[in-house]
Structures are given as C-alpha cells and as structure tokens.
Amino acid sequence: MVVDRAGTTRAAAGLTADSPEVAEAVSEALRNQRTRIASGLTPWSPPSALVAMPIGTGTQVDGAVVIAASTSEARRDVARTWSVIGGGAIAMLVVGSVIAVALSRWTVRPLTALTTRVRSLRASVIDRVPGASEPRPSEPRDHRATGPPEVRELARIFDAMADDVETATAAQRRLVADTAHALRNPLAAVRFRLDTLGLGLTGRALESHQKTLVEIDRLDRIVEDLLVLATAEARPAGSATGVCDVGAVLVERHDFWAGALTDAGLSASIALPSGPTRTTIAALDEDDLVRAIDVLLSNAVKYAGPAASVELGCRPEGARIDIWVADTGRGVTEAELPRVTERFFRASTGGGPGSGLGLSIARALVEGAGGELTVSAGRPAGLRVDLWIPAADVVSSAAADDQS
Known part of the structure; x- marks a missing residue:
C-alpha cells in the first residue's frame, strides 16, 4: 500500500x-x-x-x-534449524548417557566385587566368633545416607565388618587372657611336683630334671607375659588413672638392675633433667612404668653384649615426657627394626632366651596411657627405645589442693 x-x-x-x-x-x-x-x-x-x-x-x-x-519461509527455516540443534543435543545426551553408564559400570564393578568379598569375610567372622553378629552401639555414620547405592552398600557392609573384627579381636584377647590365666595353676602344680620329684634324683636323671625345670620356667614366663599383654591391650587408649615420678622410678630401677648390668659386662648411666621434680611427673601408673622399664633393661642385659654401655634418661618435651633406654651394643638390623615390637618376633642379633613379647608389652602399656613407643638405631651403634608419656598436670592439681 x-x-x-x-x-x-x-x-x-x-x-x-x-x-x-x-x-x-x-x-x-x-x-x-x-x-x-x-x-x-x-x-x-x-x-x-x-x-x-x-x-x-x-x-x-x-x-x-x-x-x-x-514470515512463513523464515519460520520454517528457524524450525528446521532448531530441530537439527535439538536432535543433535538429544543425540549427544544419549551418547553421553551410554558412555556414563559404561564408565559407571566399569567403576562400580570392583566395588561390587569388593562388597561381595567383604560380605563373605563378615559371614566367616560371624561363623567363627560367637556374638560377632550381635549389633553394638557405635557412632553415627553419615556417609551411609549419601553417594551411589553401590558405595553406600559397601560402606554399610564395611562398617558391619569393622564392628565384627573389633568384636573378634576383643574375643581373641579374652581367649588369650583366659587361657593364660587357666594355665598358671597347672604350671605351678607341675613345677611343685617336679621340685618334689627332683629330691630323689641323681646323675643324668637330675640333669634332665633341671633342664625340664628350665623349660617349665620359660613356659611360665610366656604365660605370664601373654596375660600381661592381653590385659594391657584390653585397656582403651588414655585410660591410665595414676601418676608417677619418672625420675624417681628411673633411679630406683637403675639401682635394682645395677648388679645384673655389671654381671653382663655393661656400664650403666642415668640422665635426669635439672629443675623441679614436678617436670617429670607422668600420667602413667607406676607399676606399668616399672614393668616397661624392666622390659627395656632386661633386653639390654640379654642382647646388648659385653663392654656396651646403657643409658637411662628422661626429659620433658612439651606436653609429654620422653623416657629412653639406649645401649651401644649389637643393635638390630635396619630391615628388622620396624618389627621389633611385634608379638613373638626375635631379631637375628638376639641369641639369648626370651619370648619375643617384651617390647609388645611395653608398647601396650605405654599406648594404654595415651603415649607412644618408638624404636630407633643407637648412635654410634646399638638400640634406642623411647617412651613418650603424657605429662601429668600436677601444677593445677597442687593449686586445687591448696584452695581446698
């Protein structure tokens, strides 16, 4: 127009x-x-x-x-272009979904196999350990509510298996403790009867009798060590309720072992920190510290070798007290050093008698007080064992006593 x-x-x-x-x-x-x-x-x-x-x-x-x-032709062109774009997007979505499904199945396949293996392992634990299948209270686990179903199932089965393993470990400790406790009386009776029997023996029979007594004594020590180890491992970490003066304990044990150290050809020294005695008050029962120190000194007497020197010492290190027993004897090879605290492990350099439980007992006693036991090579030779014990807060306790 x-x-x-x-x-x-x-x-x-x-x-x-x-x-x-x-x-x-x-x-x-x-x-x-x-x-x-x-x-x-x-x-x-x-x-x-x-x-x-x-x-x-x-x-x-x-x-x-x-x-x-x-606008008809233009609208048709736009619709055609949009259809091509939409079709391409759908095709890419389908291809991406197929790839995602394939990758997820490839990723989840090991989880599924692991879940099956864990379930089988848990079933074997339940069959072998009475009471392992019984549920026990535990902390809430939020990871069960999120994540893919396979991962959630694996987490659930793993948590249940962890509970069963803890129950089985506790049952094993109870079994060791009960067995060791049950063996003490029969061993004592056998030792008494052997002592009585030995009164009338002479010659080679008496020699065999004495060897038997040595084996009975060794077996008795092993049973005693197993009982102590099981009792120490049953304590939760940080459960120690007593305190002790580390310096006084070291001085007393140094005097006690002086004769044995001298007989073994060892020279002993003690290193204590200068200053108030309260700086060496540890949050550990005195009996436990004495037993741990005795284990370390006994090992030095048995394995350090003649002409070696042994040093006992302690010093405060922040919130902990470092207690050490170091010798310049034969020591332990570098390959065997990480294993010396394992149960029944005997180093190749140790030729004396022993059960291989001493350092395991010391570690369990220290860890029961919330501490740590470390083993390192001595300088220039030998072996050094450090007991890191939490320090007791005696200053605030003394202030509270003064106020009361």
Whole structure:
C-alpha cells in the first residue's frame, strides 16, 4: 500500500486502510517513524509482519509505503534449524548417557566385587566368633545416607565388618587372657611336683630334671607375659588413672638392675633433667612404668653384649615426657627394626632366651596411657627405645589442693 501525506491510498495490493494494524502502521510512518522490526524470529511468530516506511526528504514526509511481509519461509527455516540443534543435543545426551553408564559400570564393578568379598569375610567372622553378629552401639555414620547405592552398600557392609573384627579381636584377647590365666595353676602344680620329684634324683636323671625345670620356667614366663599383654591391650587408649615420678622410678630401677648390668659386662648411666621434680611427673601408673622399664633393661642385659654401655634418661618435651633406654651394643638390623615390637618376633642379633613379647608389652602399656613407643638405631651403634608419656598436670592439681 502507498499513501500520500494526507493518508489517502494511492495504490494497494492485498492491504486495505480499514485494517487497524495497517492504519496504525500508516500513522506511524506519516509521523516519520519507521516500524521496529523484531530482532528475533521463532517458529510460533505471527505468519506476517507489517513494515511501514516514510517517503520524503529530511524531515519532510510526502507519504508512506506499507508492506505485509510473509514470515512463513523464515519460520520454517528457524524450525528446521532448531530441530537439527535439538536432535543433535538429544543425540549427544544419549551418547553421553551410554558412555556414563559404561564408565559407571566399569567403576562400580570392583566395588561390587569388593562388597561381595567383604560380605563373605563378615559371614566367616560371624561363623567363627560367637556374638560377632550381635549389633553394638557405635557412632553415627553419615556417609551411609549419601553417594551411589553401590558405595553406600559397601560402606554399610564395611562398617558391619569393622564392628565384627573389633568384636573378634576383643574375643581373641579374652581367649588369650583366659587361657593364660587357666594355665598358671597347672604350671605351678607341675613345677611343685617336679621340685618334689627332683629330691630323689641323681646323675643324668637330675640333669634332665633341671633342664625340664628350665623349660617349665620359660613356659611360665610366656604365660605370664601373654596375660600381661592381653590385659594391657584390653585397656582403651588414655585410660591410665595414676601418676608417677619418672625420675624417681628411673633411679630406683637403675639401682635394682645395677648388679645384673655389671654381671653382663655393661656400664650403666642415668640422665635426669635439672629443675623441679614436678617436670617429670607422668600420667602413667607406676607399676606399668616399672614393668616397661624392666622390659627395656632386661633386653639390654640379654642382647646388648659385653663392654656396651646403657643409658637411662628422661626429659620433658612439651606436653609429654620422653623416657629412653639406649645401649651401644649389637643393635638390630635396619630391615628388622620396624618389627621389633611385634608379638613373638626375635631379631637375628638376639641369641639369648626370651619370648619375643617384651617390647609388645611395653608398647601396650605405654599406648594404654595415651603415649607412644618408638624404636630407633643407637648412635654410634646399638638400640634406642623411647617412651613418650603424657605429662601429668600436677601444677593445677597442687593449686586445687591448696584452695581446698
């Protein structure tokens, strides 16, 4: 449609001025306003769009031209393009999903196998240990509520197995303790009868009798060590209730072992910190510390060798007290050093009698007080064992006693 400045139709093909849309477009064009064409087109846009253009020079408007442009072809092109993009996105999603499923199955397959293995292991524990299947209270485990189902199942089975293993370990300790306790009386009776029997023996029979007594004594020491070890390992960490003066204990044990050390050809010394005695008050029962020190000194007497020197010492290290027994004897090979605290382990350099439980007992006693036992090579030779014991807060205890 073409109109003059008065709005009179001069030519028209398919458009009439009676249409409100056309009339509005003509009015805007005669006011020298061009039709604002939409910047985007969608498949659901109107089938046609009116375009009005003023005719004239500068600000002088002599008429206007209005065109009804069809959008059908453009909308079809947009719909076709969108379909290709959507189809490609769906295809990529399907391919990504297939890859994700394949990767997840490849990743989860070991977890599934591990879950099956853990379940089988737990079943064997339940079958062998009475009471292992009984649930016991434990801390809440939040990881069961999140994560993939396979991981949650594995976590649940692993938690149950961990509980069963703890129960089995406790049952094993009880068994060792009960067995050792039950063997003490029969061993004592056998020793008494052997002593009585030996009164009437002479010659080779007496020699065999004495060898038997040595084996009985060795067996009795092993039973005693097993009982002490089981009792010490049954204590929770940090359960020690007593305190002791480490310096006084070291001095007393040094005097006690002086004769044995001299007989073994060893020279002994003691190193104590200067200052108030309270700096060496440890949160450990005195009997436990004495037993641990006796284990270390006994090992030095048996294995250090003649002409070696042995040093006992202690010093405060922050919130802990370092207690050590170091010798310059044969020591232990570097490969065997990490294993010397294992049960029944005997180093290749140790040729004397022993059960291999001494350092295990010392470690259990120290860890029961919340401490730590470390073993290292001596300088320049030998073996050094450090007991790191928590220091007792005697200053605040003394202040509380003064106030009371």
